[in-house]
Amino acid sequence: MFGPNKGMLYEWNEQNIEKSNNGELLPKEIEFQDTTAHYSLFDKFHMFSKKKGPEKSFRSIGNCVNLHFLNSSAAEQANSIMAKDRHFMYTMNFANFAFYTRLSIHLQNKALNNKFVNKTKQLFDVPVKRNEIGIGVLSFQDRRLLQTVEVSDTTISSNMGSKESEIEINLCQPVLSQDEPTTQPKKPPNYLVASSLDNGNFILRECSLETLSGLNWLDGLTIDFYLNLIAKRKNVLVLDCFVVTSILDGKDEIFARHPLNKVNFCEYEKIVGGYNKNGNHWNLMYLNMAEKTLSIIEPTGLNKSCTTAIQRFRKYLQIRNNKKDKKLLRVKWNQSIINHQTQKDSFSCGIFVLKIAECLINDTNCSFSTNKDSLQNERQRIRKNIVDASDPPEDFCRLCGKNNSDVVMDWICCDKCSRWFHRICLGLEKPSFQALATESWLCCICT
Structure with a gap:
């Protein structure tokens, strides 16, 4: 053979x-x-x-x-991932089998490559481009090369133009010695863009706020922040998306670790929370405590029976073992149907959840425009409300979200954007921090 x-x-x-x-x-x-x-x-x-x-x-x-x-490691990993579909694949003819295999390997390699590129961007804080043979290289802008750097008898100097230049540098020795202090800290992955300390210490980072732009899917942190924002100064309890999803998916071992024993559900008029169904579609859980009704609001309008959801919520009440909420176990919970506008696209479920929740909390009719322009305007409105309702930027650190009320700490302010940072959060030593007091300092966003 x-x-x-x-x-x-x-x-x-x-x-x-x-x-x-x-x-x-x-x-x-x-x-x-x-x-x-x-x-x-x-x-x-x-x-x-x-x-x-x-x-x-x-x-x-x-x-x-x-x-x-x-x-062959990539092929072996692909074969392992496709193992669960092997019976289905064996029923294909040769052409379909070859197409499915090549497509599966391509998508897996694409996901791994994108993960590697994103990790490289975070580590080096510069764009990553592929050269003519597909190898990723770091792309530096000329403004980053502020001075001539001598490495291994090779001199690299910055150009005066504004175009980007792709360079590959093999460092044989570090540019900075170990004894030389670094005054410019490494840029963190995400800055805080919103903080609400008076409403339960809620913070929101840049990557989460950016999900409101374009046609992106909203993440759980953005939904939690805005639900707490619209429920502010109202007798409404907001359960975070992680807890709600654990309850409705029946993950007992998870929500048992988040019983919220000190929270009395019976003292609230309404309870709301985002439900990430199947990990890719946002629903809204809504409880009317006065009418003893529970609703799982599906933005697409496919309202199914809530019998399973009611059973799992009742089980969560049993695990909580809150004395004041024991009477809720004796209550017969019913399902209520809430009429609302329906989602027509495949990416605005989070916007519909926030808009419907806002209407229910404010006791208004769940009727609003659902065309493309209106939904984009709604994204901008939510984004603006989050930023406007946030604490003043000079009151909290853009890395940890905490202020100076409890412990006196060293602070530093960016001379361009006026963002404030804790010295400890930046990782600056005392000598380096004191040296910055006599000179201008720019944060990593402005450099």
Whole structure:
């Protein structure tokens, strides 16, 4: 079946065996035009195979000139991921099987590559572009090269133009010595853009607020922040999305760790919370405590039976074991149907949840415009309300969200955007911080 040489790169003889033992085997090139050749080789991913002795080097793909770059680890991982669909795949004809396999591997590699690129962007704080052969390189803007840097007798100087230049730098030695203090801290992944300390210490970071732009799906932090904002100074309890999703999905071991024992549900008129159904679609859980009704509001209008949701919420009340809420266990909870505008697209479920919740909390009719422009305006309105309702920017640190009310700490303000930061949050030592007091300082957003 395998040939020549039983699928090995070299002929099995004493001369080649001796060369293998001495590490003197010369690389060999395979002729792909030879249709009669069938090799049995392995790459680095299978180096620790059962093959031992000379046969291991005879079958190593590293000794093949035109195949040494191959790495089957991605294919092995793809095959493992596709294992659950193997029965379905085996029913396909060859063309569909090949298409499905190639598409699956492509999507998995794309996801891994995007994850790697995003991680690189966070570490180096510069864009990552691919060169002509697909290798990622860091793209520096000229304003980042503020002075000439001498590395390994090679001088790299900044250009005076405004265009971007792609460079690859192999650092043989660090530019800054270990004794030289670093006055510019590394940029954190996300700055805080909103903080509400008087309403339960709620904070919102830049990446979460950006989900309100464009056609993005809203994340749970944005929904929690805005629900607490519209419920402010009202007798409404907001359960965070994580707890609500754990309750309605029946994850007892999770919501048992979040019983909220000190919160008396019976003292509130309404209870609301975002429900991330199947991890990709936002619903709204709404409880009217006066009428003893529970509703799971589906933005698309597909209101199904809430029998299971009522049972799981009742189980959550039992686990909480709150003395004042024990009477809620004896109450017969009913499902209520709430008429509302329906979602027509595939990405505005979070906006509908916030808008419907706002109407229910304010006791108004759930009727609003659902065209594309109106939904975009609604995103901007929610974004503006979050920023306007936030604490003054000079009152909280843009990294931790806390103010100076409890402990006196060293602060520093950006001379351009007036954002304030704790010295400890920036990771600055005392000498470096004191040196900045006599000079202008810009935060990592403004540099």
